[in-house]
Amino acid sequence: MNIKQKSKKTVFLAVLLAAVTTVLFLNGCSGKKETKAADSTYDVAVFVPGVVAGSPLYEQMVAGVKQAAADKSNITVKVLEAGFNQGEWKEKLMSLAAEKKYELIVSENGAMPYVALPVAEAFPEQKFLFVDAVIKPQKQMYTLLYNQVEEGYLVGYLGGLITKSSMKGANTDLKIGIIAGQEFPAMTQMIVPGYKKGALAADPRIKVDYRVLGNWYDANKARELAKSMIDSGVDVILTICGGANQGVITAAKESGVYVLYFDSEQYALAPGTIAGCVTLTQKEAVHKLVLEAYSGTLSWGTNRIVGVKEGYVRFAEDNALYKKTVPESIQSRMREKVQALKDGSLVLPVPEFWKN
Amino acid sequence: MNRREKENIIVSFWGVLLVLGASLLFAAVLIFLLSSEPLPAVKYFFTGPFLSRYFFGNMLDAAVPLIFTGLGISLAFKASLFNLGGEGQIYMGALVTTVVCLALPEFNGLAGGLTALAAGSLAAGLLAALSGYLKVKWNVDSMISSFLLSSAVVYGVNFFITGYFKDPSSSLLSTPFIDSRYFLPHLMNPSTLSTSIFFALGGAVIIYFLLYRTRWGYEMTMCGLNPEFARYGGVNVSSYVTMPFFLSGLMHGLGGGFAVLGTYHMSIKGFTSGMGWGGIAVALIAKNNPLGVIPAALFFAYLNAGSKAAMLHTDVTFEVAAVVEAFVFFFITSEVIFSFIRRKRRSLL
Amino acid sequence: MAYLTMENITRFYRDNHVLANSNVDFELRRNEIHALVGENGAGKTTLMKILYGLEQPDEGRIFLNGSEVFIRSPLDANRYGIGMVHQHFRLIPDFTAAENIIFGMEPKRRLFFLNRREAEEMVRSISDQFGFDVDPSAVVKNMTVGEKQQVEIMRMLYRNDETLILDEPTSVLTGRQIESLFYTLKKLTRAGKSIILITHKLNEVLSIADRVSVMRQGKVKGTYRRGEVDKKELSQLIFGRDVQFFAGRGVSSGHKFAGKKIFELKNVSIRSGDIKPLLDSICLSVSPGEIVGVTGAAGNGLRELEDVVSGLRDLSGGQVFYHGEDITNFSVHKFREKGFAYVPADRMKRGSSLQASLKQNLIIINHDGFSRFGILNRRRINSFVSKKLRQFSIDGNPDLPLHLLSGGNIQKTVLARELSIETDFIIFSEPTWGLDSAAGEYVYKKIRTHRDKGKGVLLFSSNLDEILGLADTVFVLFHGRIAGRLDNDGSLTKELVGTYMLGLEIDE
Ligand SMILES: Nc1ncnc2c1ncn2[C@@H]1O[C@H](COP(=O)(O)OP(=O)(O)OP(=O)(O)O)[C@@H](O)[C@H]1O
Numbered sequence A: 001m002n003i004k005q006k007s008k009k010t011v012f013l014a015v016l017l018a019a020v021t022t023v024l025f026l027n028g029c030s031g032k033k034e035t036k037a038a039d040s041t042y043d044v045a046v047f048v049p050g051v052v053a054g055s056p057l058y059e060q061m062v063a064g065v066k067q068a069a070a071d072k073s074n075i076t077v078k079v080l081e082a083g084f085n086q087g088e089w090k091e092k093l094m095s096l097a098a099e100k101k102y103e104l105i106v107s108e109n110g111a112m113p114y115v116a117l118p119v120a121e122a123f124p125e126q127k128f129l130f131v132d133a134v135i136k137p138q139k140q141m142y143t144l145l146y147n148q149v150e151e152g153y154l155v156g157y158l159g160g161l162i163t164k165s166s167m168k169g170a171n172t173d174l175k176i177g178i179i180a181g182q183e184f185p186a187m188t189q190m191i192v193p194g195y196k197k198g199a200l201a202a203d204p205r206i207k208v209d210y211r212v213l214g215n216w217y218d219a220n221k222a223r224e225l226a227k228s229m230i231d232s233g234v235d236v237i238l239t240i241c242g243g244a245n246q247g248v249i250t251a252a253k254e255s256g257v258y259v260l261y262f263d264s265e266q267y268a269l270a271p272g273t274i275a276g277c278v279t280l281t282q283k284e285a286v287h288k289l290v291l292e293a294y295s296g297t298l299s300w301g302t303n304r305i306v307g308v309k310e311g312y313v314r315f316a317e318d319n320a321l322y323k324k325t326v327p328e329s330i331q332s333r334m335r336e337k338v339q340a341l342k343d344g345s346l347v348l349p350v351p352e353f354w355k356n
Numbered sequence B: 001m002n003r004r005e006k007e008n009i010i011v012s013f014w015g016v017l018l019v020l021g022a023s024l025l026f027a028a029v030l031i032f033l034l035s036s037e038p039l040p041a042v043k044y045f046f047t048g049p050f051l052s053r054y055f056f057g058n059m060l061d062a063a064v065p066l067i068f069t070g071l072g073i074s075l076a077f078k079a080s081l082f083n084l085g086g087e088g089q090i091y092m093g094a095l096v097t098t099v100v101c102l103a104l105p106e107f108n109g110l111a112g113g114l115t116a117l118a119a120g121s122l123a124a125g126l127l128a129a130l131s132g133y134l135k136v137k138w139n140v141d142s143m144i145s146s147f148l149l150s151s152a153v154v155y156g157v158n159f160f161i162t163g164y165f166k167d168p169s170s171s172l173l174s175t176p177f178i179d180s181r182y183f184l185p186h187l188m189n190p191s192t193l194s195t196s197i198f199f200a201l202g203g204a205v206i207i208y209f210l211l212y213r214t215r216w217g218y219e220m221t222m223c224g225l226n227p228e229f230a231r232y233g234g235v236n237v238s239s240y241v242t243m244p245f246f247l248s249g250l251m252h253g254l255g256g257g258f259a260v261l262g263t264y265h266m267s268i269k270g271f272t273s274g275m276g277w278g279g280i281a282v283a284l285i286a287k288n289n290p291l292g293v294i295p296a297a298l299f300f301a302y303l304n305a306g307s308k309a310a311m312l313h314t315d316v317t318f319e320v321a322a323v324v325e326a327f328v329f330f331f332i333t334s335e336v337i338f339s340f341i342r343r344k345r346r347s348l349l
Numbered sequence C: 001m002a003y004l005t006m007e008n009i010t011r012f013y014r015d016n017h018v019l020a021n022s023n024v025d026f027e028l029r030r031n032e033i034h035a036l037v038g039e040n041g042a043g044k045t046t047l048m049k050i051l052y053g054l055e056q057p058d059e060g061r062i063f064l065n066g067s068e069v070f071i072r073s074p075l076d077a078n079r080y081g082i083g084m085v086h087q088h089f090r091l092i093p094d095f096t097a098a099e100n101i102i103f104g105m106e107p108k109r110r111l112f113f114l115n116r117r118e119a120e121e122m123v124r125s126i127s128d129q130f131g132f133d134v135d136p137s138a139v140v141k142n143m144t145v146g147e148k149q150q151v152e153i154m155r156m157l158y159r160n161d162e163t164l165i166l167d168e169p170t171s172v173l174t175g176r177q178i179e180s181l182f183y184t185l186k187k188l189t190r191a192g193k194s195i196i197l198i199t200h201k202l203n204e205v206l207s208i209a210d211r212v213s214v215m216r217q218g219k220v221k222g223t224y225r226r227g228e229v230d231k232k233e234l235s236q237l238i239f240g241r242d243v244q245f246f247a248g249r250g251v252s253s254g255h256k257f258a259g260k261k262i263f264e265l266k267n268v269s270i271r272s273g274d275i276k277p278l279l280d281s282i283c284l285s286v287s288p289g290e291i292v293g294v295t296g297a298a299g300n301g302l303r304e305l306e307d308v309v310s311g312l313r314d315l316s317g318g319q320v321f322y323h324g325e326d327i328t329n330f331s332v333h334k335f336r337e338k339g340f341a342y343v344p345a346d347r348m349k350r351g352s353s354l355q356a357s358l359k360q361n362l363i364i365i366n367h368d369g370f371s372r373f374g375i376l377n378r379r380r381i382n383s384f385v386s387k388k389l390r391q392f393s394i395d396g397n398p399d400l401p402l403h404l405l406s407g408g409n410i411q412k413t414v415l416a417r418e419l420s421i422e423t424d425f426i427i428f429s430e431p432t433w434g435l436d437s438a439a440g441e442y443v444y445k446k447i448r449t450h451r452d453k454g455k456g457v458l459l460f461s462s463n464l465d466e467i468l469g470l471a472d473t474v475f476v477l478f479h480g481r482i483a484g485r486l487d488n489d490g491s492l493t494k495e496l497v498g499t500y501m502l503g504l505e506i507d508e
């Protein structure tokens, strides 16, 4: 191998690349100077930590922003899908901010405010709106946290009522289950405690079986996990494991037991098996908040917590499939609980942890 | 150097350039087909990385791990070894570096950082060396064993990041942040570029020197070209199986370690994914020349930065960008691999 | 009668500025055996590669039966019925003889699947017709060189080639193998084939060729009919000067080597499986100032013994001593550390690295002296390399891959490297394979010089002239055992050695 020959080639290549780079770089710097102040549009970027397709909550978020844009003609929307490599989120969020084009960046997911911290520091003008998230108050951010204790409580209570009941899928064991894709703070701090509390409210003897799948996609493993829970006497399972939910539903269907669904209304997925759904009205929340930001009435540095009372957490009780699956006696007790949360006679506070 | 040699260089140089140019053209065509605002999309794809210090810095920073992995692959290639375990090795190096940083909170920044880097690269090196060892000991195909070991390690590292070392207070699937004393100084704020790029460039020079100017590199090259001849010449051939693998893993580990200290400051699930494969493509373009690895890595970083820019400014979606990158990757690797196979076949017949 | 003519062929290699062929005219007649001779690097292989479509001439034309043909690839050559056996075989080691022979031109009956039995049948019929002796189902890597060569020739016959080019087919064969090859070639010309035969052995030219063309420095110096030139004239034409062929041995006969031994084998055996051992209780020693020759027909353990003494192969039994020190089963690494020099028979795979540069090939053993603290001293390497190129008149660019050199120049590279070692023990195996007679003479001189300086030489050779011309003591291997230990005291004849080689005579 001729060493000299190779290194010369390399040097040549390197020099050429450097030259091209410099030219383009200088060109780029001088060429581009679009300053913000001139235009009168209100530009909103939606940062999707993942991809939109297949995620009802992300769909709702995007729909909410788009609705705001439909209301006000000078609102523009840019949706950026950041993909599943969490390592790239920060850089991509930074890129969005570095554009200095967007008045507002909207995103969802508990991790995002933390990812955004260094971005906010680098771009002190940038404003962020995060839903389903919370952080110690930051003056460039507004966070909206759903009271997921309530969410968990409602399905837990329903599960408790079902396992106790004489519904055809219910057995004599007083055991209900919950399967999570992975553990994250909202799960351990809000959803699971809420779920347990709800179950105990239905009957203090009820045992809750809590399992973690380890990922958000392995439907086969989820099915195995659900099967083993069912074999141990569980007859109602709350499933929160994204793409792997289907495995839980399949297992439940095969054994004739019930599934509770989280964050969106999905009775039609498995009529007769899905016995209850709690939903978030994220679209409305995002819509309203974007409009407030637009009109300048949003107070930055706020962490807002909303729940059933504010109408952002709902128990999907009007669905015909629900009414068909669950006996009227249970339906009416669910109505009572929802009412209690609404009128404030039942208060389920979010743990202290989330407030700072 | 005589005239013919010069002609040769120019021919092969244009050959490389042609492939790169064709792949860029191909990317442009793809964007044209897949985007509804193709003109700006193509424009941003090509010029995006140069539009601001920020993008430019990010591009340079993205080249850093690719330089390390590209060097690792080239090194093993010189000994005719194909290290297919880069993904696992870089991930491993990153995690170990992070964990050591987290375990040494009292340490002063520099010594601690170096300790962490050393540990990370050593861990990755040993992981790779295992493939070499298996080959020497039991004649296990090192290409397959490195790939399988690395796949298993990726699962293992995932387990630790999302389990044992996970930051319980974060919704991100990640370890906690390392102490800021371990951060490498940033160069072009707010971009992610850090002084790690100097280490990468230095690494390339060192590996170049090692391969072409030392007895060690000479012997390794000879083992790669014709092991029977090397053995006959008195070279201890079996040591040039484990050692190149070890060094290759070491470079991958450094890539991961510098990604932590320079860019990410923690380990996030899957954050190094793709860097190992990228290294193979980089080494292929660079024809395994350690200095050639630098421009080759920059080219890949440019591609990546270009698709990010197109995504940011136009309707190009995540999938489109991924498809464009994947296509260019295959375009380049298949070209190089085919010529590699052709060469092999010719030497056989 | 000329049916193939090459006219005004010129080929310039720009890589290393070599004018390999310069306005060459060459003409082949039907049914003739046409020898092509010339010193190493004269351009013989290049000319034949052009005819076979492996190289394109810069200038010149080729005519077949009077009309011009353009041969751009071996495929074209095939179409015109031209086949070639290369200086270095190009068989696929893991394929059987039959698979190698039909490779690329499989009988297309079942579209995809190749009927193995059918193929073997076809090969067998060729084999019977021309008197080859190869098992079609034998795997090539287990074959002797002679068998491999037969496979190469059958490959051409299978393709129905009319013109057969053989590039130095005899340099790796033993005397008997050469005889049977020539017998086959004669038979082929009677069957209508025309043959071009490249060789360095002038005796062969005189005995078999109908005509001979002599090349020197890229030019054809002339073509002569049988009987028109004698050996002396021929070598003058080849080298442009007289070459002294050494007549007898230059050693005092009856020299007794007693006492000190440099190198010794005691009861060395190699067994693989439970069949008969490859080597059986070999005892042999080399004293200072002694050339020990080892010979034997192919397949009788010569190569195995070579592997043992060079440390490349472990023993099943017995011991190896160097100056009385037991070095049994030492690695080659250790052998090299002891300073042994070794010119292997397999120069292409073992003795050199064809993809590596000439320079890299030259420094593989001495490199300790070429590096300090592991860093290569390029000045010292370069001066060493240019010295060796001059000393051995190797024609090549030190920075370009070795495979660009002519066959003989590759051989010389190996010799140059091994002879540069300061040592008291050298192993030569088939030292003159592929060398032209001048280069061969040079090597003989070197070997004798070593002996005269009181060094020990172990010479493996299947060339009996070489053995009788050089060795003081001759060992003949038969079926892995020493059939005879003969003193070369002047009374030893080829015939006598031959009877031992055939196992007709075995000393106990
Ligand atoms: N592919 C090549 N590239 C460059 N130079 C070459 C190439 N092949 C041959 N040469 C050079 O051309 C000259 C003639 O080579 P060629 O192989 O024809 O010699 P030859 O007569 O066959 O010699 P030998 O008897 O040693 O085989 C040599 O100097 C050789 O170095």
Ligand SMILES: [Mg+2]
Binding pocket: C044, C045, C046, C087, C167, C406, C407, C408
């Ligand atoms: Mg030749």
